[in-house]
Amino acid sequence: MSSSGVDPQRVGHTAESELLARILPRFRAADAALVGPGDDAAVVRAPDGRFVVTTDLMVHGPDFRMAWSTPFELGWKAAASNLSDVAAMGARPTALVVALAATADLPVEFLEQLADGIREGCAAMAPGCGVVGGDLSVSATLTIAVTAFGDLEGREPVLRSGARAGDVLAIAGSMGRAAEGLDLLFRRGVDADGHPDAEATALLRAEYPDLIRAQTAPRPPIGHGVIASAAGATAMMDVSDGLLLDASRLAAASDVRLDLSSTALEPHGPFALRGGEDHSLLAAFPTQDAVPAGFTVIGQVVPGRGVSLDGTDLDPRGWDPYSSWSGAQG
Amino acid sequence: MSSSGVDPQRVGHTAESELLARILPRFRAADAALVGPGDDAAVVRAPDGRFVVTTDLMVHGPDFRMAWSTPFELGWKAAASNLSDVAAMGARPTALVVALAATADLPVEFLEQLADGIREGCAAMAPGCGVVGGDLSVSATLTIAVTAFGDLEGREPVLRSGARAGDVLAIAGSMGRAAEGLDLLFRRGVDADGHPDAEATALLRAEYPDLIRAQTAPRPPIGHGVIASAAGATAMMDVSDGLLLDASRLAAASDVRLDLSSTALEPHGPFALRGGEDHSLLAAFPTQDAVPAGFTVIGQVVPGRGVSLDGTDLDPRGWDPYSSWSGAQG
Numbered sequence: 170m171s172s173s174g175v176d177p178q179r180v181g182h183t184a185e186s187e188l189l190a191r192i193l194p195r196f197r198a199a200d201a202a203l204v205g206p207g208d209d210a211a212v213v214r215a216p217d218g219r220f221v222v223t224t225d226l227m228v229h230g231p232d233f234r235m236a237w238s239t240p241f242e243l244g245w246k247a248a249a250s251n252l253s254d255v256a257a258m259g260a261r262p263t264a265l266v267v268a269l270a271a272t273a274d275l276p277v278e279f280l281e282q283l284a285d286g287i288r289e290g291c292a293a294m295a296p297g298c299g300v301v302g303g304d305l306s307v308s309a310t311l312t313i314a315v316t317a318f319g320d321l322e323g324r325e326p327v328l329r330s331g332a333r334a335g336d337v338l339a340i341a342g343s344m345g346r347a348a349e350g351l352d353l354l355f356r357r358g359v360d361a362d363g364h365p366d367a368e369a370t371a372l373l374r375a376e377y378p379d380l381i382r383a384q385t386a387p388r389p390p391i392g393h394g395v396i397a398s399a400a401g402a403t404a405m406m407d408v409s410d411g412l413l414l415d416a417s418r419l420a421a422a423s424d425v426r427l428d429l430s431s432t433a434l435e436p437h438g439p440f441a442l443r444g445g446e447d448h449s450l451l452a453a454f455p456t457q458d459a460v461p462a463g464f465t466v467i468g469q470v471v472p473g474r475g476v477s478l479d480g481t482d483l484d485p486r487g488w489d490p491y492s493s494w495s496g497a498q499g
Numbered sequence: 500m501s502s503s504g505v506d507p508q509r510v511g512h513t514a515e516s517e518l519l520a521r522i523l524p525r526f527r528a529a530d531a532a533l534v535g536p537g538d539d540a541a542v543v544r545a546p547d548g549r550f551v552v553t554t555d556l557m558v559h560g561p562d563f564r565m566a567w568s569t570p571f572e573l574g575w576k577a578a579a580s581n582l583s584d585v586a587a588m589g590a591r592p593t594a595l596v597v598a599l600a601a602t603a604d605l606p607v608e609f610l611e612q613l614a615d616g617i618r619e620g621c622a623a624m625a626p627g628c629g630v631v632g633g634d635l636s637v638s639a640t641l642t643i644a645v646t647a648f649g650d651l652e653g654r655e656p657v658l659r660s661g662a663r664a665g666d667v668l669a670i671a672g673s674m675g676r677a678a679e680g681l682d683l684l685f686r687r688g689v690d691a692d693g694h695p696d697a698e699a700t701a702l703l704r705a706e707y708p709d710l711i712r713a714q715t716a717p718r719p720p721i722g723h724g725v726i727a728s729a730a731g732a733t734a735m736m737d738v739s740d741g742l743l744l745d746a747s748r749l750a751a752a753s754d755v756r757l758d759l760s761s762t763a764l765e766p767h768g769p770f771a772l773r774g775g776e777d778h779s780l781l782a783a784f785p786t787q788d789a790v791p792a793g794f795t796v797i798g799q800v801v802p803g804r805g806v807s808l809d810g811t812d813l814d815p816r817g818w819d820p821y822s823s824w825s826g827a828q829g
Contacts, residue, residue, distance in 0.1 A: 203549060203656075204588075204656055204658065207659075207752075208588070208656075208658050208659055208660075208736075208752075209553060209584040209585075209587035209588055209659070209735075209736050209737050210551045210552055210553035210584045210585055210587070210588045210590070210647075210649070211551070211552050211553070212549050212550070212551055212552075212588065212651070212656050213549065213550055213551075213552060214548070214549055215545035215547075215548055215549055215550050216548060217545075218544070218545055218546060218548060219533060219542050219543065219544055219545055220542070220543055220545050220550055221540045221541070221542055221543075222540055222541050222542075222543060222594075222596055222631065222632060222646075222648070223539060223540035223541070223596075223632060224596040224597075224598045224632060224633060224634050224644070224646060225598070225634050226598045226600055226634050226636040226642075226644065228600050228636045228637070228638040228642075229638075229639075230637075230638065230639060231636060231637050231638070232636065254539040254540045255539075255540055257539035257540070258534075258538070258539055258540045258542070260540070264552075266552055266553075266554040266646055267554075268554045268555070268556045268644050268646075270556055270558050270640075270642055273824070273826065301552065302552060302553060302554060303554060304554050304555050304556050304644075306556040306558045306561060306562065307558070307560075307561050307824050308558040308559075308560065308561070308640050308642060309559075309560060309639060309640045309826075309828070310600075310638050310639045310640035310642070312556075312558075312600055312638060312640070312642050312644075314554070314556065314598050314634075314642075314644035316552075316554060316596055316598075316646040317540075318552070319540070321542070326533075326534055326538075326542050328534065328538050329537075329538055329539070330538075405539075406538075406539050407539050422537075422538075494603070494637050496603065496639075498639070
């Protein structure tokens with residue numbers, strides 16, 4: 170972490186109280202916090218009388234490589250992936266709790282920058298949302314567990330199960346760009362032995378800044394969750410495992426068939442259908458006119474099952490965290 | 500996991516959807532759940548217009564050893580330690596989300612039993628509380644991240660900062676028994692080389708069932724959080740890092756001195772002051788008469804700072820997850 174040659178302070182040589190004193194001030198208070206970090210638990214406003222909650226892990230190895238992502242980006246992405254699940258219910262994100270398991274040799278500065286990334290990710294994607302609590306532990310494997318909350322503001326949650334034949338299918342956010350960035354990193358962000366490499370990654374970032382950032386620090390359209398709900402979306406979900414696999418889940422939950430249009434997908438490149446981690450919002454709307462700005466129509470909801478492209482059945486396969494990890498970290 | 504010699508199914512060879520299909524049915528629905536597992540996020544009732552939230556990690560190595568705890572006990576303890584933080588605010592636990600990072604070679608049955616432990620822990624300690632969502636990932640290190648929620652039912656949260664000179668200090672739950680069990684495990688639950696050993700642990704369990712269980716599957720007095728709040732507790736906290744260290748935190752937050760009575764502590768053995776993981780509830784009450792059944796008076800709140808025993812200053816040191824882990828797992 171340090172380019173000065175001075176060995177930075179390590180997590181394993183720092184008392185928990187000192188670590189908290191360095192990390193907690195970097196978070197911004199949530200507008201909804203009544204009791205923030207420092208007591209046994211936080212107390213968060215839920216003016217709606219309900220709250221939305223989701224949790225998502227980021228694990229060193231299957232979910233990120235140190236040579237490819239900065240600590241700031243890891244924090245940003247941990248926020249983004251959780252905020253997106255809140256948005257997909259049609260809710261406004263209000264607060265996060267963050268549990269970090271750090272390796273003993275991790276520089277304390279790494280955790281500080283990770284906290285900065287969470288703070289800035291919230292500020293950019295969900296203003297007013299902040300960190301209300303968390304936990305710190307040591308581990309042989311760096312692990313980031315974020316739990317995010319949202320407020321429905323009186324609206325009903327937008328579930329995966331509400332799409333009806335005749336609805337229009339639309340998406341807000343990128344299609345396949347995060348996977349295209351990851352493909353670049355796997356092919357060219359590596360050294361001669363194929364291991365993730367920071368120097369090779371720096372060159373890639375200069376050449377493809379947007380694609381690499383789509384993978385390492387995505388900026389999903391969090392605010393469009395509330396917009397879609399207010400516009401009358403009948404179903405919605407976060408596209409994290411690839412459009413095709415996630416669309417097949419929405420189709421199954423709604424007991425409908427989703428017919429995608431190749432004309433709409435083609436401009437988005439080779440990963441548009443199967444690439445994961447875009448955290449776009451896939452939603453169904455009752456009519457074309459109901460589709461709000463920021464959403465692009467990509468297909469139709471029709472009677473039947475599964476997902477098709479221009480009427481031809483597709484085999485839903487995407488990113489599976491269990492079958493896809495080789496065991497490597499780097 | 501299997502005594503039949505048949506190699507059980509492993510997490511790394513099982514699709515995420517199949518794992519979820521095996522694990523999710525083992526959880527009990529939370530009474531407060533409006534939308535449970537299966538969508539992008541859950542929706543939970545918060546009739547009070549606020550919710551209490553806490554998160555706690557359990558990491559293989561610093562927090563548990565496979566030879567000492569059963570998977571069921573790990574789930575139970577993960578529930579207990581989180582429920583206790585909710586109780587310490589004076590809230591009634593309503594729901595949990597559970598994020599699991601499992602090693603690829605872990606038998607699926609292990610996760611099933613862990614889920615059973617969470618379910619039974621909730622049923623025993625916080626009836627009506629259940630799992631509303633979660634996440635599954637692979638990792639080189641088994642990690643259990645639980646986030647727990649509670650409802651204040653119209654009461655104000657009981658903070659660490661409300662104790663006043665003249666209050667009576669009381670505790671519900673054990674003092675030092677979890678640490679006494681851990682001490683036994685470190686000394687005698689090991690093989691000739693000092694590594695955690697299941698056979699030695701089985702013998703220990705037969706000899707000291709209550710002490711080992713106090714460490715591996717504690718049963719903190721969760722319901723007493725609401726009782727203390729209703730009785731007018733001025734301050735409360737979960738004692739997880741040792742009575743002395745946690746009391747010093749309550750003293751600092753309230754800007755008072757806590758004077759403990761050796762007569763009250765002595766019956767609880769050598770770990771009563773510094774042993775961690777009891778998850779007892781330490782609370783201050785305005786008068787002796789206000790102390791509810793289930794709480795034992797252990798001292799007085801007086802003007803000043805820090806913690807004393809019969810008037811003599813004590814040095815607050817307890818369990819620090821950073822300085823105390825050797826790096827070993829087993």
